[in-house]
Amino acid sequence: xxxxxxxxxxxLFTITAFASLAFLVGIVIVLFKEGIPILKYIxxxxxxxxxxxxxxxxxPDYGILPLIAASFxxxxxxxxxxxxxxIGTALxxxxxxxxxxxxxxxxxxxxxxxxxxxxxxxxGMIIVAPFIQRLLNIPTGLCAFxxxxxxxxxxIPAVSSIAEDALSFVPRSFKEASFALGANxxxxxxxxxxxxxxxxxxxSIILGMSRIVGETMTVLMVxxxxxxxxxxxxxxxxxxxxxxxxxMGEAVMGSAHYNALFAIGLLLFLITLVINLIAEIISRKYxxxxxxxx
Amino acid sequence: xxxTLVTAISMxxxxxxxxxxxxxxxxxxxxxxxxxxxxxxxxxxxxxxMNNDPSAKITVRGGGSGVGITSLIEGTCDIADASRAIxxxxxxxxxxxxxxxxxxxxxxxxxxxxxHPSNPIGHLSKKQVKDIFTGNISDWSKVGGQSGKIVxxxxxxxxxxFEAFGELxxxxxxxxxxxxxxxxxxxxxxxxxxxxxxxxxxxxxYITGSVKAxxxxxxxxSKETVLSGKYAYSRPLFMYTNGKPQGTVKAFLDYVLSAEGxxxxxxxxxxxxx
Numbered sequence: 001x002x003x004x005x006x007x008x009x010x011x012l013f014t015i016t017a018f019a020s021l022a023f024l025v026g027i028v029i030v031l032f033k034e035g036i037p038i039l040k041y042i043x044x045x046x047x048x049x050x051x052x053x054x055x056x057x058x059x060p061d062y063g064i065l066p067l068i069a070a071s072f073x074x075x076x077x078x079x080x081x082x083x084x085x086x087i088g089t090a091l092x093x094x095x096x097x098x099x100x101x102x103x104x105x106x107x108x109x110x111x112x113x114x115x116x117x118x119x120x121x122x123x124g125m126i127i128v129a130p131f132i133q134r135l136l137n138i139p140t141g142l143c144a145f146x147x148x149x150x151x152x153x154x155x156i157p158a159v160s161s162i163a164e165d166a167l168s169f170v171p172r173s174f175k176e177a178s179f180a181l182g183a184n185x186x187x188x189x190x191x192x193x194x195x196x197x198x199x200x201x202x203x204s205i206i207l208g209m210s211r212i213v214g215e216t217m218t219v220l221m222v223x224x225x226x227x228x229x230x231x232x233x234x235x236x237x238x239x240x241x242x243x244x245x246x247x248m249g250e251a252v253m254g255s256a257h258y259n260a261l262f263a264i265g266l267l268l269f270l271i272t273l274v275i276n277l278i279a280e281i282i283s284r285k286y287x288x289x290x291x292x293x294x
Numbered sequence: 295x296x297x298t299l300v301t302a303i304s305m306x307x308x309x310x311x312x313x314x315x316x317x318x319x320x321x322x323x324x325x326x327x328x329x330x331x332x333x334x335x336x337x338x339x340x341x342x343x344m345n346n347d348p349s350a351k352i353t354v355r356g357g358g359s360g361v362g363i364t365s366l367i368e369g370t371c372d373i374a375d376a377s378r379a380i381x382x383x384x385x386x387x388x389x390x391x392x393x394x395x396x397x398x399x400x401x402x403x404x405x406x407x408x409x410h411p412s413n414p415i416g417h418l419s420k421k422q423v424k425d426i427f428t429g430n431i432s433d434w435s436k437v438g439g440q441s442g443k444i445v446x447x448x449x450x451x452x453x454x455x456f457e458a459f460g461e462l463x464x465x466x467x468x469x470x471x472x473x474x475x476x477x478x479x480x481x482x483x484x485x486x487x488x489x490x491x492x493x494x495x496x497x498x499x500y501i502t503g504s505v506k507a508x509x510x511x512x513x514x515x516s517k518e519t520v521l522s523g524k525y526a527y528s529r530p531l532f533m534y535t536n537g538k539p540q541g542t543v544k545a546f547l548d549y550v551l552s553a554e555g556x557x558x559x560x561x562x563x564x565x566x567x568x
Binding site: 129 | 358491
């Protein structure tokens, strides 16, 4: 009786563990199956490097360079905001904050991660964009800069919580040894703690980046949505994610437009896959270097 | 042991139960899906219809004209809302699956060209609108306004309003590439209301106090001018059924087209047919 019970539990958990693998494989298969057929309509290079995206016209244009460029610009801009703020938050929480400050700050930062992305989008669209428009006197506040700003704020918790974990993995003995040698707090932080946690911090940056690249709802609402290669940070852009979100609803199933959107999804998947692989490789190396078995 | 098994089985059944089955179902169950423009009409009409006939069960979903028509073709909805006529590709697709979509005009919609209330411009010609939206004119001084960059807002290429405006106003020429594509009528209206140099287009029902609707060729967009055909940018709104409507589907369409149904459409900011 007990044996049967145990084996049932074993199977139940085996199934749940493999379920996510099955979902992943299923999604990848669908992405390839629905995305690859775009190559029947347009060659690989004109698709990636084409500068004109007019999928619903006759004849249609399926060049996604403006969309790739938009994702790239917005991501870079958001990184400039979330990396210093996220890592600064982690350093403060780990090194400087007292018990009381920590007890308030840490949950607050985590709460920022709990805000749904559509709320960020709404906030960006209604408040930030008109403010930026008036402040800088530009034609419209819905632009790459605003998208970067909002996304950068959104990604702070992701970066700070992983960076803080990395800092806490640094053995206490490292710090003690540094202090024993007469180094002050600042020297210990910059010369010992940060280098020791360096790869973990890089991982946090890279994972924050993967979150930004894949973010959809917010960029759909605040980036403006013009499919042109951006000439400046203050021009409206149309990232890959928001293109899929905005157009999938109306694309005729099985059409070239439908395939093109799946191909964009496939490209996004490959980009985030590479980003995550890099993060994984860096964090493995780091664990080995420090001799940690976590 | 037995208990665990029972729990497991009941859980599986519960999960299975939450998946939507094929629509067929009971006589009085209908599923309506499609254009978000037609959605308010379908929704309010469905509510009133169910109040009058409690045994009827009507599910209304948005998604867009294309989604609705695709669902009709796949047999997962009974009525497809559309703010545009069905495309040839979709008709061919439907024929391949033995579906024959039939169009019913349920109301008229006017597309208003809107600007920021502070904009001194009060009217434009059809050619000026076309030039602005296709990229030939980029500064307000070219159409008699104060000099300044024109910020052009458009609906996403996926929307029925985009397609209708493209046909009615742009004669299928491309919208300028640097136009800001917005995901909804509200998004266009609220962005125009917050951007002094902006111009956009929305359904007649979405004209709010924070934007100014322009006269086109001297005709103000209103119910009267849309219905009489005087206003240039007006369009019919459709509900598509598979073949001739029957049973509850027919009863529902009759209700939408009745005096009461048309009044409901008017309440939602559309133009009734009567």
